[in-house]
Amino acid sequence: MKQQAPVSYSEQATAAIAIQNLTFSYSELNVLQSINATIHVGERVGLIGPNGSGKTTLFLLTCGILKPIDGEILLFNKPIVVGEFRPEIGLVFQNPNDQLFLPLVRDDIAFGPENMGLSAAEVEECVQEAISLTGVQNLVERVPHNLSGGEKCMVAIAGVLAMRPQLVLYDEPSANLDMRSRRRLIQFLQDSQQTMMISSHDLELILEVCDRVLLLDQGQIIADGDPCDVMGNQLLMEAHGLEKPFSLTTH
Ligand SMILES: Nc1ncnc2c1ncn2[C@@H]1O[C@H](COP(=O)(O)OP(=O)(O)OP(=O)(O)O)[C@@H](O)[C@H]1O
Numbered sequence: 001m002k003q004q005a006p007v008s009y010s011e012q013a014t015a016a017i018a019i020q021n022l023t024f025s026y027s028e029l030n031v032l033q034s035i036n037a038t039i040h041v042g043e044r045v046g047l048i049g050p051n052g053s054g055k056t057t058l059f060l061l062t063c064g065i066l067k068p069i070d071g072e073i074l075l076f077n078k079p080i081v082v083g084e085f086r087p088e089i090g091l092v093f094q095n096p097n098d099q100l101f102l103p104l105v106r107d108d109i110a111f112g113p114e115n116m117g118l119s120a121a122e123v124e125e126c127v128q129e130a131i132s133l134t135g136v137q138n139l140v141e142r143v144p145h146n147l148s149g150g151e152k153c154m155v156a157i158a159g160v161l162a163m164r165p166q167l168v169l170y171d172e173p174s175a176n177l178d179m180r181s182r183r184r185l186i187q188f189l190q191d192s193q194q195t196m197m198i199s200s201h202d203l204e205l206i207l208e209v210c211d212r213v214l215l216l217d218q219g220q221i222i223a224d225g226d227p228c229d230v231m232g233n234q235l236l237m238e239a240h241g242l243e244k245p246f247s248l249t250t251h
Contacts, residue, residue, distance in 0.1 A: 014040045014041050014042075015038050015039070015040060015041075015074065015076070015077065016039050016040060016041045016043070016075070016076060016166070016167050016195045017037075017038065017039040017062060017073060017074070017075060017167070017197075018038050018039075018073065018074040018077070019035055019036055019037045019038070019058075019062075019071070019073050020036060020071050020072055020073070020074070021034045021035075021036060021070065021071035021072075022034065022035045022036070022058075022061065022068055022070070022071035022072070022073060023035075023068060023069045023070040023071055024054075024057060024061055024066065024068050024069055025069055026057075030219055031054040031057050031219060032054050032057065032058060032061075032219050033219035033220060034070070034071065035058075035071075035216075035219070035220060035221050036221070037214060037221055037224065039167075039195065039197060040195075041166075041195050042195055043195055043196075043211060043212055044189075044195075044196050044198070044209055044210045044211050044212070045196070045197045045198070045210060045211075045212045045213065045214060046197075046198050046199075046200065046206035046209070046210035046212070046213040046214070046227060047059075047197055047198065047199040047200075047213075047214050047216060048199075048200065048201070048203065048206060048213060048214070048215050048216070048231070048242060049215055049216035049217050049222075049240065049242075050217060050240060050241035050242065051241075053216045053217045053218070053240075054216055054219065055171070055199040055216055056094060056171055056199065058199075058216065059091055059169045059171055059197070059199060060091075061073060061080075062075070062080065062089065062091075062169060062197075063080075063086075063089055063091045063169065064080045064081060064082050064083060064084055064086065065082070065091075066082070067082040075088060075089055075167070076088055076166070087116060087163055087164070087165065088165055088166045088167060089165050089166075089167045089168075089169065090160035090161070090163055090165035090167070090168045090169070091160065091168075091169045091171065092156055092157050092160050092168065092169065092170045092171060092173060093156065093171055094171040094172040094175065096149075096152035096153055096155070096156040097152070099156045099159060100144035100145070100147075100152060100155060100156060100159070101144075102144065103143060103144075104140070104141065104142070104143065104144075105136065105139050105140050105141070105142050105143075105144050105147070105155050106127065106140040106141065108144055108155065108159050109127050109130055109131065109136075109140075109155065109158045109159050109162050110123055110126075110127045110162065111159065112159055112160070112162050112163040113126040113127065113162050113163055113164075116163060126162045126163070126164060127162050129161070129162070129164075130158040130159070130161040130162035131158055133158070133161055133188075133192075134154045134155070134157050134158040134161065134188065135154065135184075135188075136151070136154050136155055136158050139151055139154075139155060148181075149176040149177060149181070150177050150178065150180075150181025150182075150184070150185075153173060153176075153177060153181065153185065154184075154185070154188075157170075157173075157188070165194060166194060166195060167194060167195040167196065167197075168192070168194045168195075168196045168197075169196070169197045169198075169199075170189070170196060170197070170198045170199070170200075171199050172199060172200055172201070172202075173185055173189070173198065173200065173205075174186075174200060174202045174205050175201075175202075182202075182205070185205075186205055186208050186209060189205075189209045190208065190209055198210060203231055203242070203243075203245040204245050204246070204247060206227055206231070207227050207228070207231065207245055207247060207248070210227050211226075211227070212224070212225065212226065212227065213225065213226075213227040213230045213231060215230055215236070215240060215242075217240040217241070222236070222240060223236060228248060231244060231245055231248060232244060232248040
């Protein structure tokens, strides 16, 4: 439950992400203040925190979309450089409309691998694999713009998986999904093989999918541990604008 020390040499072999003394501000607004955390290969880590605590910002830094003020992030032991494409990592954006922009779903899913210098046959293999994993076969000839929220969510995930990342960051993946689409997403996430981080206010989803949770608030990682322990701590949750999930209320 306490903040982690910077990654040690012995941890490097299994570190997918090593966040080291990371500090970030938008102009005058300090968002992250010297945070440290290591995400290991194979982990499924939930990222929780109140609105505006910096969850999306941390994901954008981890993908090299934003540049830290201080500190650094190592991705599989190699520093993230802002603007450098790293195929090892994929980000599923909070709003699928930010990700889907081509006239056909199939083209959207193919966009990533097509820009990775792969042959046409390799692109097709990646696309078919992603379509199959996400179950969007019936949507490939559709116009992304016309899809429902749940359909857009799975197509956006397919577009990321088509690049075969080892690590996927999901930003609020269940936002705006109905019960059936959300259940399908949870099943998909449980079956996924990649190391993952999931930022969400859907704490029950985090409980069902993740084996570890980080609580972010006031620029700091306030808690880091087992999801039931962290989210079952009512005083801790309430102190940071969160509620203990209903399914933990009898524990
Ligand atoms: N481009 C930007 N310019 C200035 N401030 C920003 C920008 N993007 C985000 N912020 C601010 O940075 C803080 C962190 O935002 P961020 O989106 O990372 O939080 P979050 O934890 O993902 O929030 P939510 O749970 O509401 O999605 C907020 O106060 C937000 O208003």
